[in-house]
Amino acid sequence: MPEDLKAELLDVALEAARRAGALLRDGRPADLAVAATKSSPIDVVTEMDIAAEKLITGILAERRPADGLLGEEGADSPGTSGVRWVVDPLDGTVNYLYGLPSWGVSIAAEYGGETVAGVVAAPMRGETYHAVLGGGAWSGTARLACRPDAPLDRALIATGFGYLQARRAHQAGVAARIIPVVRDIRRGGSAALDLCDVAAGRLDGYWERGLNPWDLAAGELIAREAGALTGGRPSEPASGELALAATPAVFAPLQQLLEEAGAWHD
Template sequence: MTINLNDLNKYLDVAKEAALRAGVVLKERFRKLCPSMIDEKAKNDFVTEADKKSEEIIKSHIWSHFSDHDILAEESLAVRNASPLLWIIDPLDGTLNYIHGLPSFAVSIALEIEGELAVGLIYEPLRENIYSAIKGQGAFKNGKRIHVSRSNTLNTSLVATGFPFRIKDIIDNYLKVFKELFMHATGIRRGGSACLDLAYTAEGIFGGFFECSLSPWDMAAGALLVKEAGGEVTDFNGGNQYLKTGNIIAGSKGVHQEILKIIQEIFKN
């Protein structure tokens, strides 16, 4: 299908409007949740009324503009057409942070066209930061161009990660990777929001990021941001199947390669 830059800009504008509307609700309900507003989907995997309301707002806004588009969203997995345009939405990334009053969470919206990421947006409501990217047009924070870290070595970089709470049987290897990176990197941070970790990597705060067993909505927008900011994004095999495998490494070229080498060495055993 033929999509031009004007179309992509329109998609981005709609994503931005949707995220801002959802952000209003997230800010209003932050630190105001009671236990009845929180459900445990699986062990240590929670959803709140704020997640659900945010998703409802985003889906409604997108479908009010593009009723024939498909949507893949964390809380409802709603897909209703056979469209080549697929919106991938995390209405509240960092739910556990949100529940505990930790001010580190975001809205993530991406658009995939015929299987290729084309638009990505991450909105940080409390800081009112908007990270955005259109394929081939660069990455931006609040309208200003951003770039991955100029550092190309682990020993001068801060690295971000998360822990694989869904797949406990790989935790031993994961901790070996963590230890190896701890010995070589300037430091390691675990923020609790994969999409923000990727946004900060695109911005050059983190030199690199890795995590496994993620879902597409955790990383779709952030992956595009890092690539458009001049970085490398792969799965643990060095390929481009991260949205399918759930395993992702992102960062400046040199840091990405060092993390990839460590992960492949440890996970092959």
């Protein structure tokens, strides 16, 4: 793939993520949790989510009209250029609802089915993470690198939980299997940011079941370009069944533990 095309895709993603992040940050009502002008606070979050995706898709349509698109809020078109955008306009909606800072805008570009550029903007952190395939991972002008290798028992691991009660119950059991053999567990609430935190050396690893392509695409590339290993079940890629990212020393033993614990099923 030409390097100038990678650079163009990254530039478009950075612009779209920056503008959508600003919309979400500046448009969030200060009293969102008790908003009286809507039927529920969830309606406000949904409206902001849809507005952010509309802004992103408008930028993509203007700058890359022949590209395909897959978005969380329903956008799905094949395109004719070989490039497909995978967009999560608001990853971490519950955090956004509660006024917690860990939410972001995730935008990835695929070419021939492979993610070649990814951006995750985290406006409340004041950080934007980005990567192109083969070009390393970055936060602004600072190059990212995952943590130096440490054994599993000294690893800080993040995870997430689904919304369905039966799935959550099983995921709690999996977490109970992992907690005694690692340093500790965190639950950040945004898959995209958890993956970026692996890239930035803030976590040694992360796993989750039930992710969608838009949750995973940009953050996985960023983590991998920072030196992390990514995948799903043994010898399989990351998927909705199981997604895993970790430092090279932590990846294999954590993957094996998750396999034994049945983290890939409900």
